[in-house]
Amino acid sequence: MPPAEHPEFVGLIEALRAAQETITGARPPEDVARKARENLEEITRLLSPFTVGESEQLTGQMRGLPGRAQALAPAFHVDVEGNDRVSGRVVFGRFYLGGNGAAHGGSLPLLFDEVLGRLANTGGRSPSRTAYLHVNYRKITPVGPELRVEAHFDREEGRKRYLVGTIRDPEGEITADAEGLFVALRPGQP
Numbered sequence: 001m002p003p004a005e006h007p008e009f010v011g012l013i014e015a016l017r018a019a020q021e022t023i024t025g026a027r028p029p030e031d032v033a034r035k036a037r038e039n040l041e042e043i044t045r046l047l048s049p050f051t052v053g054e055s056e057q058l059t060g061q062m063r064g065l066p067g068r069a070q071a072l073a074p075a076f077h078v079d080v081e082g083n084d085r086v087s088g089r090v091v092f093g094r095f096y097l098g099g100n101g102a103a104h105g106g107s108l109p110l111l112f113d114e115v116l117g118r119l120a121n122t123g124g125r126s127p128s129r130t131a132y133l134h135v136n137y138r139k140i141t142p143v144g145p146e147l148r149v150e151a152h153f154d155r156e157e158g159r160k161r162y163l164v165g166t167i168r169d170p171e172g173e174i175t176a177d178a179e180g181l182f183v184a185l186r187p188g189q190p
């Protein structure tokens with residue numbers, strides 16, 4: 001459900017994701033590529049006067065939306081979220097293609113950081129940052145189909161929060177898993 005606020009901006013981010021997908025998968029004639037570039041340049045001109053500081057920007061802040069309205073990481077759709085575990089779905093689209101139908105190796109840590117990091121900072125916990133993220137690539141993570149993502153707290157030791165997560169293909173097999181350490185920030189720590 002889109003939030004009541006900024007519905008047009010939410011639609012803009014969805015359109016941006018769609019554009020990323022389409023541009024990545026396209027092989028247009030030169031005149032079409034030029035027209036598309038001019039349209040993108042027009043969007044930049046339109047939005048540039050509305051650039052704001054980090055605390056005011058919308059992307060990354062809209063926690064109720066897949067990907068927090070940020071187009072960097074693959075959009076994670078939350079199904080069940082508790083204080084200690086979360087599960088949901090993701091599709092690695094063409095934008096995230098590495099090669100031969102497999103998602104780019106760098107796109108998996110993007111997703112895991114988002115999912116584990118989000119969970120590490122829920123349940124009234126103070127903000128934490130990723131100290132490390134260990135990703136195991138078990139088999140290719142396919143581009144295209146909807147994949148299941150699960151993550152949970154493994155343990156907490158003082159400021160250290162250890163979380164683990166998995167991505168499963170439509171057959172239920174684990175394509176990748178990850179362990180992350182998130183360290184709670186001290187007051188005033190950036």
Ligand SMILES: CCCCCCCCCCCCCCCC(=O)SCCNC(=O)CCNC(=O)[C@H](O)C(C)(C)COP(=O)(O)OP(=O)(O)OC[C@H]1O[C@@H](n2cnc3c(N)ncnc32)[C@H](O)[C@@H]1OP(=O)(O)O
Binds near residue numbers: 113114118129183186
């Ligand atoms: C602020 C966020 C707001 C979020 C709002 C809500 C948004 C909701 C959605 C968010 C979803 C996206 C979430 C993305 C989260 C990021 O991606 S954050 C960006 C990527 N990460 C960074 O930039 C972190 C850079 N590193 C640092 O800032 C600092 O190194 C750290 C991680 C804060 C730790 O530094 P420190 O606070 O000085 O801690 P330090 O005393 O060195 O270590 C504390 C303990 O951790 C251990 N430790 C530290 N690093 C390591 C390591 N690499 N390996 C093993 N052990 C380690 C130490 O050994 C020590 O252990 P003990 O001696 O206590 O047993």
